[in-house]
Amino acid sequence: MMADALFLTDDEIARVCEPLVQPAAQVRYLRELGLTVTTKPNGRALVVRSHAEAVLSGRKHTEPQSGTDTPAAAPNRAGLIEFLNRRRAA
Numbered sequence: 001m002m003a004d005a006l007f008l009t010d011d012e013i014a015r016v017c018e019p020l021v022q023p024a025a026q027v028r029y030l031r032e033l034g035l036t037v038t039t040k041p042n043g044r045a046l047v048v049r050s051h052a053e054a055v056l057s058g059r060k061h062t063e064p065q066s067g068t069d070t071p072a073a074a075p076n077r078a079g080l081i082e083f084l085n086r087r088r089a090a
Helices: 010-017 023-032 049-057 077-089
Strands: none
Touching: 010 023
């Protein structure tokens, strides 16, 4: 097995992220899709092929290991409503 087959190629990432061309924008988009993305020293995305296939095909996948990206916190809806009510009262 070739070492390159373990990861998506830059061309494959470009096709998934089309029309985005900037590496930072591609990384953000891939993370929005639910992929675990690390970055190469040049800023380009590095994605494990088997994980990408699982996520993009809709199959269940394992949670990322500790030390990787954590999921975003849920919005505090009650806090926002309280804040808006206080602004209206002032």
